[in-house]
Amino acid sequence: MNHDIDIKEIRKNCFRQSKVKGEFMLQMRVPGGIVAAKHLSMVQHIAETWGNGTFHIGTRQTFSLPGIKYESIDAVNAYIKDYIREIEVDTCGVDMDVNDAGYPTIGARNIVACIGNSHCIKANIDTTALARKLESIIFPSHYHIKISIAGCPNDCAKAHFTDFGIIGVTKTEYDYDRCIGCGKCVEACAHHATRVLSMEQAKVVKDECCCVGCGECVLACPTGAWSRVPTKFYRVMIGGRTGKKSPRMGKMFLNFVTEDVIIGIMKNWEKFSAEVLEHKPVYLHGGHLIDRAGYHKFKEMILDGVTLNPEAMVAQRIFWAETEYRSNINVLPVATK
Amino acid sequence: MSYTVSFERMNELIQSLQSNYKIFAPVRFEKRGRYSDTDMVRYANISCVEEIVHDEKSDFSPKEVVFPVTQAILYFTESEFMESRVHDKKILIFLRSCDIHGIRRLDNMFLRNGNVADFYYKRLREKVKFVLMECHDGWDTCFCVSMGSNETSDYSMAVRFHDDSLEIDVKDEEFEPMFGKEAQSDFTPEFVKQNAITVKIPDIRDKDTLHEVYNLPLWQSYNSRCQSCGACNAVCITCSCFTTTDVVYSENGRMGERRRVWASCQHEDFTAMAGGHRFRTTPGERLRFRALHKVYDYRQRFKTEQMCVGCGRCDDRCPEFISFSAMINRLSEEVDKLNEVKSK
Amino acid sequence: MNGLLVHETRANHNEMIPTAHEVLGVVRETETEFTLRVKTDAEVHHGQFFQISLPKVGEVPISVSAIEDGFVEFTIRSVGKVTGELLRIRKGDRLFLRGPYGNSFPIHQFRGKDLVIIAGGTGVSPVRSTLRYFYQHRGEVPSLHFIAGFKDDNSVLFREDLELFRQRFDTIYSLDHDKVPGFEVGFVTEHVKQITFTDFSDYNVVIVGPPVMMHYVALECLKEGASEDKMWVSFERKMSCAIGKCGHCKIDETYVCLDGPVFNYSVAKSLLD
Numbered sequence: 001m002n003h004d005i006d007i008k009e010i011r012k013n014c015f016r017q018s019k020v021k022g023e024f025m026l027q028m029r030v031p032g033g034i035v036a037a038k039h040l041s042m043v044q045h046i047a048e049t050w051g052n053g054t055f056h057i058g059t060r061q062t063f064s065l066p067g068i069k070y071e072s073i074d075a076v077n078a079y080i081k082d083y084i085r086e087i088e089v090d091t092c093g094v095d096m097d098v099n100d101a102g103y104p105t106i107g108a109r110n111i112v113a114c115i116g117n118s119h120c121i122k123a124n125i126d127t128t129a130l131a132r133k134l135e136s137i138i139f140p141s142h143y144h145i146k147i148s149i150a151g152c153p154n155d156c157a158k159a160h161f162t163d164f165g166i167i168g169v170t171k172t173e174y175d176y177d178r179c180i181g182c183g184k185c186v187e188a189c190a191h192h193a194t195r196v197l198s199m200e201q202a203k204v205v206k207d208e209c210c211c212v213g214c215g216e217c218v219l220a221c222p223t224g225a226w227s228r229v230p231t232k233f234y235r236v237m238i239g240g241r242t243g244k245k246s247p248r249m250g251k252m253f254l255n256f257v258t259e260d261v262i263i264g265i266m267k268n269w270e271k272f273s274a275e276v277l278e279h280k281p282v283y284l285h286g287g288h289l290i291d292r293a294g295y296h297k298f299k300e301m302i303l304d305g306v307t308l309n310p311e312a313m314v315a316q317r318i319f320w321a322e323t324e325y326r327s328n329i330n331v332l333p334v335a336t337k
Numbered sequence: 338m339s340y341t342v343s344f345e346r347m348n349e350l351i352q353s354l355q356s357n358y359k360i361f362a363p364v365r366f367e368k369r370g371r372y373s374d375t376d377m378v379r380y381a382n383i384s385c386v387e388e389i390v391h392d393e394k395s396d397f398s399p400k401e402v403v404f405p406v407t408q409a410i411l412y413f414t415e416s417e418f419m420e421s422r423v424h425d426k427k428i429l430i431f432l433r434s435c436d437i438h439g440i441r442r443l444d445n446m447f448l449r450n451g452n453v454a455d456f457y458y459k460r461l462r463e464k465v466k467f468v469l470m471e472c473h474d475g476w477d478t479c480f481c482v483s484m485g486s487n488e489t490s491d492y493s494m495a496v497r498f499h500d501d502s503l504e505i506d507v508k509d510e511e512f513e514p515m516f517g518k519e520a521q522s523d524f525t526p527e528f529v530k531q532n533a534i535t536v537k538i539p540d541i542r543d544k545d546t547l548h549e550v551y552n553l554p555l556w557q558s559y560n561s562r563c564q565s566c567g568a569c570n571a572v573c574i575t576c577s578c579f580t581t582t583d584v585v586y587s588e589n590g591r592m593g594e595r596r597r598v599w600a601s602c603q604h605e606d607f608t609a610m611a612g613g614h615r616f617r618t619t620p621g622e623r624l625r626f627r628a629l630h631k632v633y634d635y636r637q638r639f640k641t642e643q644m645c646v647g648c649g650r651c652d653d654r655c656p657e658f659i660s661f662s663a664m665i666n667r668l669s670e671e672v673d674k675l676n677e678v679k680s681k
Numbered sequence: 682m683n684g685l686l687v688h689e690t691r692a693n694h695n696e697m698i699p700t701a702h703e704v705l706g707v708v709r710e711t712e713t714e715f716t717l718r719v720k721t722d723a724e725v726h727h728g729q730f731f732q733i734s735l736p737k738v739g740e741v742p743i744s745v746s747a748i749e750d751g752f753v754e755f756t757i758r759s760v761g762k763v764t765g766e767l768l769r770i771r772k773g774d775r776l777f778l779r780g781p782y783g784n785s786f787p788i789h790q791f792r793g794k795d796l797v798i799i800a801g802g803t804g805v806s807p808v809r810s811t812l813r814y815f816y817q818h819r820g821e822v823p824s825l826h827f828i829a830g831f832k833d834d835n836s837v838l839f840r841e842d843l844e845l846f847r848q849r850f851d852t853i854y855s856l857d858h859d860k861v862p863g864f865e866v867g868f869v870t871e872h873v874k875q876i877t878f879t880d881f882s883d884y885n886v887v888i889v890g891p892p893v894m895m896h897y898v899a900l901e902c903l904k905e906g907a908s909e910d911k912m913w914v915s916f917e918r919k920m921s922c923a924i925g926k927c928g929h930c931k932i933d934e935t936y937v938c939l940d941g942p943v944f945n946y947s948v949a950k951s952l953l954d
Contacts, residue, residue: 219656230367
């Protein structure tokens with residue numbers, strides 16, 4: 001069949017072009033990478049009715065359904081209406097019209113998260129709850145942003161390689177009298193983290209400066225002398241990305257900020273993007289926008305009206321470390337003389 | 338006599354008791370548990386009945402009331418020693434039957450082992466009166482019935498909690514006058530009659546068998562599992578070991594303190610002497626040492642019951658899911674096999 | 682075990698408080714070992730130990746290496762925090778002590794019987810007071826064989842005493858490898874066969890040293906015909922309290938601080954850590 005398809009318009013609807021002409025892959029949002037297992041039967045139905053019978057666990061935690069013919073898109077969009085309503089509106093509180101037209105935009109990408117503290121013994125935060133809160137802020141927006149949320153500094157969610165990487169950290173408290181000086185936390189910190197603990201007079205002292213807030217000391221402590229303070233804290237990494245031209249690991253923008261700060265900066269994000277892109281949501285994601293604006297401008301705009309909590313730390317400047325493929329002049333073919 | 342007392346009224350009574358007593362009970366420390374968004378329940382001073390966590394097992398035992406985690410024993414100035422002091426109030430502890438039995442075990446260790454009573458334990462212990470918290474069914478890791486610690490009459494008062502009132506059985510004459518105006522009830526505490534878990538104490542009949550027990554492969558099976566964190570010791574109502582350490586307060590080192598802190602036989606340095614020699618160098622050997630202390634050694638020494646009271650907190654707290662009750666049952670099975678071979 | 686030690690407790694006595702004692706003298710024995718002579722009138726028995734206390738540093742259990750009228754001696758190897766600090770003690774200083782603790786060598790049982798004492802390295806310290814006693818009361822035992830082993834010439838302890846003991850006891854002094862006049866070469870175990878237990882009408886054997894040394898010497902004695910219940914050893918363990926509370930020295934139902942440090946071999950052989 002001869003097709004005349006505007007693939008950019010189709011992409012906006014979350015259907016991605018296939019190498020097979022006339023076929024597309026639907027990418028369904030799963031904010032935080034977790035939904036009720038019952039939705040797998042929906043995935044199965046789409047795959048077997050309109051797709052090629054398979055689905056891909058998307059690299060950004062989407063349900064990705066390849067092999068959907070252009071002609072089936074309307075039927076698929078009508079079918080996923082209930083899912084979109086349940087996930088986006090009912091679960092995440094997204095302010096959007098749900099109709100037979102499918103996803104309104106692909107702009108802000110699915111929010112990736114590790115399993116978080118609903119399951120993981122290492123996690124410091126409920127990544128799912130945060131992902132859902134942020135979904136209602138960033139979606140639906142045509143501006144391109146990638147967010148990953150990790151429950152702890154181990155960063156299994158790879159917050160270091162995304163526009164906005166959010167990492168759950170904890171402020172720990174030490175109960176001097178409950179400590180038996182066994183040194184298990186000292187060992188754990190040296191083994192897993194940044195070696196900020198040491199023994200002094202049969203008790204533990206901490207170099208506050210370099211604590212990454214992972215909570216390994218709490219896990220290791222037999223007496224509960226170490227505990228997390230009830231307030232949740234977050235680290236924000238910015239500007240990380242993959243890519244052919246200049247992939248790079250993100251850099252720390254904020255540390256030990258509260259959830260209010262996270263919510264605040266994410267609310268400023270769309271305005272920042274629009275301003276940098278002169279209100280044209282082109283296909284350029286957040287990290288590049290920080291480059292365009294420059295860090296200081298970014299910082300000013302993204303923190304506009306945001307009240308930082310007293311514990312918060314903010315990067316004064318950022319020195320990016322990109323892998324610039326054009327500059328790898330020392331990497332030569334073996335055969336070159 | 339037994340009474341029904343509203344929480345409101347009980348709080349007034351608690352308030353008046355506080356002039357003479359420090360009152361300790363299991364208290365919730367929100368989000369202070371080992372894992373994120375989990376709570377910790379441990380013993381602390383209370384001032385109202387609503388603070389008492391009565392429908393959960395506490396993570397830590399009440400032993401820290403009479404055997405604090407860290408306790409100054411002597412203070413040093415440049416030229417003299419000074420004995421540490423304790424508060425001048427009496428102590429009331431809300432606790433369960435297993436823990437009352439547990440404190441009796443501590444009494445044996447601190448007051449009767451050797452020919453001298455431990456001064457520091459004794460001075461706190463003498464202040465203590467028990468308020469028994471009734472247990473209905475226990476919890477899934479409890480094995481108090483197997484250890485015979487499910488019942489007790491060793492209390493000054495016993496309580497059953499309702500939504501906004503409690504029933505209280507007052508046995509101690511000291512407290513009887515306080516309740517004179519309260520509504521009488523026919524409450525007497527009930528006790529757990531059956532646990533989900535049954536634990537059999539190993540029937541080790543002689544030293545030869547004991548030595549064969551030392552060599553069971555059972556212990557080695559824990560080498561890769563146990564992290565030697567010592568959490569089982571910390572939560573145990575009957576673990577009583579401590580280490581004495583001296584510290585100095587200031588840069589010039591003129592003032593200081595000698596203190597004791599809890600010690601754990603699971604820690605690698607528990608037996609380490611100056612010069613570095615240590616005994617029981619594997620997790621399996623250390624677990625064997627603890628297990629036998631709880632179900633054999635103590636009983637041999639005091640010619641009484643075993644040390645373990647079956648509270649199951651070590652199971653609850655182990656980050657590696659090692660079950661002490663399962664360990665003891667495995668051990669008993671092995672000992673039965675050894676006994677069978679011997680009887681042939 | 683040993684008639685369980687549940688005694689009536691003394692009311693409100695604080696056993697943890699040490700008392701000050703004058704240091705009457707310090708003798709440097711080797712590079713790392715030294716002997717402190719400390720004034721005391723306490724009744725002390727051979728093989729017992731004290732908790733030596735250095736305020737703001739800590740406490741260590743040290744067995745007495747001599748008991749004389751008006752003083753005791755401690756021979757200390759400087760290997761840890763407290764023992765390292767004890768090196769700085771000088772004559773005239775005050776030393777804080779509590780004790781004595783533990784049981785002792787059964788001197789009354791030794792009387793009238795041949796006595797064999799085998800010690801290795803720092804294990805010579807706990808038996809030195811016994812040796813000195815029988816040196817002064819030589820008539821109380823028909824014979825006394827003393828085998829002492831040290832690593833090398835630099836680690837020989839109590840040189841003066843060793844020379845005196847040569848005069849009244851049958852002595853074998855040995856160094857592990859060094860060839861030095863007055864000393865044989867080899868481990869103490871190798872010299873046990875020179876004792877002919879079968880010649881004794883009755884006897885006792887005291888073995889003190891590192892755990893491995895005691896183990897093998899005991900096996901050697903058994904091989905030479907010694908009987909278990911005539912053999913005595915002394916244990917060293919980590920201790921925090923010395924009064925049966927802290928738990929560090931526990932081995933099965935035995936507390937080394939209360940039931941030891943001296944054990945009859947028939948008991949000691951089954952004390953497995």
